[in-house]
Amino acid sequence: MNDRPIGVFDSGLGGLTVLKEIMKILPNENIVYFGDTARVPYGARSKETIIKYTFQAINFLMSKNVKAIVIACNTATARSLKEANEKYDIPIIGVIEAGARTAAYSTKNKIVGVIGTEGTIRSKAYNVEIGKIDKEIKIIDKACPLFVPIVEEGWSNTEIASLTAQKYLGELIEQGIDSLVLGCTHYPLLKRTVGEIVGENIKLVNPAKETAKDLKKILENKELIRLDDSIKPSYEYYVSDIPEKFASIGEEFLKKEIQDIKNVEIQKY
């Protein structure tokens, strides 16, 4: 039973930063990753469509006999996590709650910054989750549409990234945030650049890391941790379309070699 893999799902390759944190904190677990690269980005799609895509991803992962699923995509979490938990019995968690909770507990002056894609920022998903914990927290949010292509070009530590971060974050710093949620799965790659701009007094919250910690706790509580470490864990990668860059960019995200990426016809699930 405990040998069953963990399923990780994202609309593309951003979720690999979440996978990286899971591998780090749960180094003994088998994992199946699915990236819906044929239909990325989800941002502009309707709630109904995103629910359909999420259910297809979950059905596929369940066909691999997973014991728990992480929706490692902000858009899919915001639009479909609740519906997924109503429909399926296994534990399914998203990336928003853990990040929001960490920000809510780490802020001292109750001014929190949230950055993400235009879709995530427009959805106000982090604002809602943080508000559930503490209504008095003021949230300064900002869409940063250049950050994803900067990361995907491999330019995270260039002057372009630094100037862009200055432009996006100047306003948030001026308004006195003491915590900043990196609300997009691509952004952990910009941690160094963003950290240099905001300085040491602003705490960076990486929802990928917090989500991995939550997952570990859930597996422990449900006694689903893989205990037998005599056989090395296996990592499987599936995508709905193989973009040329998936392996090369993906390895940058994961800091690990990605072997044997398989194609899946996701619309059949």
Added chain:
Amino acid sequence: MNDRPIGVFDSGLGGLTVLKEIMKILPNENIVYFGDTARVPYGARSKETIIKYTFQAINFLMSKNVKAIVIACNTATARSLKEANEKYDIPIIGVIEAGARTAAYSTKNKIVGVIGTEGTIRSKAYNVEIGKIDKEIKIIDKACPLFVPIVEEGWSNTEIASLTAQKYLGELIEQGIDSLVLGCTHYPLLKRTVGEIVGENIKLVNPAKETAKDLKKILENKELIRLDDSIKPSYEYYVSDIPEKFASIGEEFLKKEIQDIKNVEIQKY
């Protein structure tokens, strides 16, 4: 008859740069613009889907009694222009042919650069059109994914734009291009920055301008030009979803005030 408007269609607001050139060269024409903002970007969608969307846009524009249509979108042109011309009787032109032709006739050393979104570059649409005119022309193409968000942020004339242009275009300059096709409807806004990087010896080809010239010729040949200039021309703007920024960014594209943007339920057409 000649009072009938020209229809201009794009997946979003990029086509406004084409509209601008049409207004300049045909200042007397009534125009209806449709931006499919609910379903932008088309880049990742299948050929079948794009054909369906294009036909819906054409059906909508024909309900406005247009006399000719410009598909002011590189993706839609590459994927559906042929099919649109097979199906409909009115003149329908795209943005690729005129730009490709201009580049093919302007290059002296037969080395042409083409820049665009990842979708346009992957489609090789400009390569095919240029190859039809002169097979000996060598094409150096390059996807520039940061350019669209830079333009949409209003950062076209910043250091970020300049550094990004240097990174993207350095390779093309080294390979000796003497003409550069701005193969994305957003890129005319980067003309100054790109011009500074490539220098005076590389001719910038703006397909929007060339397409407007082609349209004028077609209307003249078919005797469809609006001659009565006693009444000022009317400009109507329709979108399938009103994004907050459409008017503000759109005015930057069009260099003109955009009034009275109307919503259309495009899936009904």
